[in-house]
Amino acid sequence: MSLNSILPFFSTAVMAWFTVDVFKRYIVRRNPAFLFWAIGLAMFGAGSFAEAYLALAWNKWVFFVWYLFGAALNAAWLGHGTLYLLARKKWRHVVTVFLVAGSLFATYLMQQAMPKLDTTVFTTDKPISEQYGAKALDEGEVAPVAAQTISTTYRGAEVTAVRGLLPLGTSVRLTTPFFNIYGLLTLVGGAIYSAYLFWRKRVMPNRVVANVLIAAGALAIGSASTLTRLGYGQFLYLGELISAVTMFIGFRMAAKPQPDEVVVSSAVPASAD
Amino acid sequence: MATQIDMKSKSHMPKDSLFFEKIVPISLITMGIITLGLILFAASVILGIVHF
Numbered sequence: 001m002s003l004n005s006i007l008p009f010f011s012t013a014v015m016a017w018f019t020v021d022v023f024k025r026y027i028v029r030r031n032p033a034f035l036f037w038a039i040g041l042a043m044f045g046a047g048s049f050a051e052a053y054l055a056l057a058w059n060k061w062v063f064f065v066w067y068l069f070g071a072a073l074n075a076a077w078l079g080h081g082t083l084y085l086l087a088r089k090k091w092r093h094v095v096t097v098f099l100v101a102g103s104l105f106a107t108y109l110m111q112q113a114m115p116k117l118d119t120t121v122f123t124t125d126k127p128i129s130e131q132y133g134a135k136a137l138d139e140g141e142v143a144p145v146a147a148q149t150i151s152t153t154y155r156g157a158e159v160t161a162v163r164g165l166l167p168l169g170t171s172v173r174l175t176t177p178f179f180n181i182y183g184l185l186t187l188v189g190g191a192i193y194s195a196y197l198f199w200r201k202r203v204m205p206n207r208v209v210a211n212v213l214i215a216a217g218a219l220a221i222g223s224a225s226t227l228t229r230l231g232y233g234q235f236l237y238l239g240e241l242i243s244a245v246t247m248f249i250g251f252r253m254a255a256k257p258q259p260d261e262v263v264v265s266s267a268v269p270a271s272a273d
Numbered sequence: 274m275a276t277q278i279d280m281k282s283k284s285h286m287p288k289d290s291l292f293f294e295k296i297v298p299i300s301l302i303t304m305g306i307i308t309l310g311l312i313l314f315a316a317s318v319i320l321g322i323v324h325f
Contacts, residue, residue, distance in 0.1 A: 174319070177315035177316070177318045177319045178319065180311075180315050181312050181315045181316065184308055184311055184312055184315070185308075185312065188304065188308045189308060192301050192304055192305055192308070195297070195301055196301055199286075199293070199297055199298070199301070202285055202286045203284055203285055203286070204284055205284075205285070205286045205287070205293065208286070208293070208297060209297075212297060212300055212301065212304075215301075215304050215308075216300070216304065219304055219307055219308065219311075222308075222311050223307070223311065226311055226314055226315075229318070229323075
């Protein structure tokens, strides 16, 4: 097992701790933002655990969890928590309906893809992020070393494709950009906007730093996911661990109560009165 | 000697701080640009400009 394959174990542990922490806050404060964050974090943790498992053995339902929760849905649910803090009540409910309906539709599409999985390409020698999706090669493009290729018809043309667990044209893969755009806009955009508001008013420096960390953590996983889609899946697990740790620190900083003022007593010479 | 009560604000940004005056705004702008880039990439996947 490579060092890269061990990283998801650490990410899983961090996300489990993070999820429990956020869920406890939801129990105490009953703010739906914490509930959506907890659901998103639980999805993130489930995805990390699935990665760790798939580094050891194959199981198609673990792959189901990895792709659906780890790759498709978690960013959107995390971002939806941020939306609950920033948007008007009416819009929050409308978007919640869309998010739940979209998530159920993605689950249906993933279920439909399960019988079509090309499981013969699976190996524990490579991280799952490097073997999950088939990719059609452009003209002149060379397949990565040791990649298995296949000639097939795709969108009416004969193409050479790198084989992957999810075959070319699997519908569920089309849903991930929609969820990830929404997740990026709300989670990163929301954190940047919040940091800017505090920064502009010159108040709550801890909230400024906390939101910068949350945005940076979300961008770490967003960038690593994009690199994965471009064929550089080896950075995904590191990106996840950096994301989990950075967002957790940011969340703890934001949640930490800060007194408006502290009284400092100092002894001064009487002549100075 | 007499005791003076000094109110020191902890909920305001320190003045003349390089971190808050320079690093934070540059970080926010940079992250905004990266976010925009990632969103454009995801949109190009949806539009079929980037193949998968």
